[in-house]
Amino acid sequence: MHNKFPSQLVEQAVEQFSNLPGIGRKTALRLTLHLLSKDPSYTHKITDALNRLRDEIVYCKCCHNVSDTEICSICSDPHRDKQTICVVQNVNDVIAIENTAQYKGVYHVLGGVISPIDGIGPSQLNIDELVNRIESERIKEVILALGSTMEGDTTNFFLYRKLSVFGIKISVIARGIAVGDELEYADEVTLGRSILNRTSFDDAIKR
Amino acid sequence: MHNKFPSQLVEQAVEQFSNLPGIGRKTALRLTLHLLSKDPSYTHKITDALNRLRDEIVYCKCCHNVSDTEICSICSDPHRDKQTICVVQNVNDVIAIENTAQYKGVYHVLGGVISPIDGIGPSQLNIDELVNRIESERIKEVILALGSTMEGDTTNFFLYRKLSVFGIKISVIARGIAVGDELEYADEVTLGRSILNRTSFDDAIKR
Structure with missing residues (x-):
């Protein structure tokens, strides 16, 4: 037009x-x-x-989330578990996870994922800052919560290699059938993972 | 949410x-x-x-279209037929008609239609300004191009009563089957009007 x-x-x-x-x-x-x-x-x-x-706008000096202050409201909340860091790609992912009201730890916003096609390498992401946090704070667990794309998987693997030397627990969010979805419409990889990563029914009904 | x-x-x-x-x-x-x-x-x-x-933003002193200057580019264009005024509801209607490249006259933007429910009476529209134009310029034809709603029809009728004293031609845009539409999906009123207001096939194929 x-x-x-x-x-x-x-x-x-x-x-x-x-x-x-x-x-x-x-x-x-x-x-x-x-x-x-x-x-x-x-x-x-x-x-x-x-x-x-x-x-x-200010980016939190600790987790790189958007903020009104130098340290964001999540990082400065005394009720949050500071020993668990959830690594996400972007600010919207923080908002999405916060909306579930299921997570009580803190975050680390990478600012993207490794994507050679787009010319984004590890040095352009907040990865060194994440390593610094793990070195200087007493972190117990890092949860990798990146998108389930090739770039997300690459970044997950890169972070896994980089962080495994610290002897902390490194976990990744569950891949599986979305709540409300039929099995027949799921792709094989998702369905396969959801069988391999099955959880105890006892645990599932408690949620 | x-x-x-x-x-x-x-x-x-x-x-x-x-x-x-x-x-x-x-x-x-x-x-x-x-x-x-x-x-x-x-x-x-x-x-x-x-x-x-x-x-x-400036509104054209003549036709009330949006403009960068006191008189808009359409009203000041020497190639336009100043004796034919097309009355429209809003600025978007001017843009829509201009995009057809079928109309060479000038416009008059009412700024709305008469709508007692919304508290809009004739005095809130640029109707007096239209009457002034007809009185002071040598207008031959006024084309009523308002929407085919109850408010549009009311306004059409009001304008027709108000302007008929000047002895100029007053026309209304054709209602009918939209180009590309099937007859079976048209409502009866539209279909009825499109039969009553049929045009000579000779005229139709020339367009």
Whole structure:
């Protein structure tokens, strides 16, 4: 779709909206006209929130999660188990795991996974910082909670090799049939792993 | 979904994104984290474009279309037929009709339709301005191109009553079967109108 716009300002706003992921030019135009239909203060509230987000955001010095303070609310929570570190790819994974309300340890945000195709090697991720934490704090367990992709598996293996020298427990989140899913629609690898990694029914019904 | 966010700044950005039409909290979070994954300049480019849109937009003094100048590019185009005015509800309708490349007249943006339920009466629309244009310019035809809703029909009828005293041609855009549609899926009113308002086949094949 190549629209002729009645105004350069409209065209530039549409351009910027449609740069965002998942927003096409049609939606961008709808959002732009929506802003025009409202008071200027409505637009200013949005742009202020976005500018402040980007300019004032801090990354936790300990776990590299987004934060308002130098040490994030999870790392500074006295009720969290500081000896268990859950390693995740991104901030959204922290939010996703926090929403389960099942995990009481702390996190370490890698900032990505090893991906030679995208030119991302171990040095661009927060891996040295993770090693430092394990060296300086008394960590008992590291949980690898990366995505089940080739890059995630590569990163898991890299971390396993790097961390196994410390003699701590290294675990990986369970792969298996998603809750609510039928067996017949699962792929063989997932189904195979879910049989190999079966858990005691006693344990399962307690959850 | 009620997320606990690791940062107030993230929460406020998600809040503002999800105020936009068609954007839920999940998409809002994805957009927010997308901004964080990019340079600050990326966010600033977006917010600058939106602020400038809202602060600097001008409405054409003649047709009330959005514009960068006092008189919009359509009204000031010497190749457009200034004696034919197409009356539309909103700016998006101007863009939609311009994209057809079928119309060479000018526009008049009402800014809405008469809707007693929403408390919108004729005085809140640019109707007096339309009457002024017809009185002061030499208009030959007014095309009513409002949506085919109850409010659109009400507004059409109101305008017809108001404008018929000027002795100009008043037409309304054709209602009928959409191009590419099957007859069996059309509602009876549309199908009925498309039979009553049939056009000469000679005319139809020329288009």
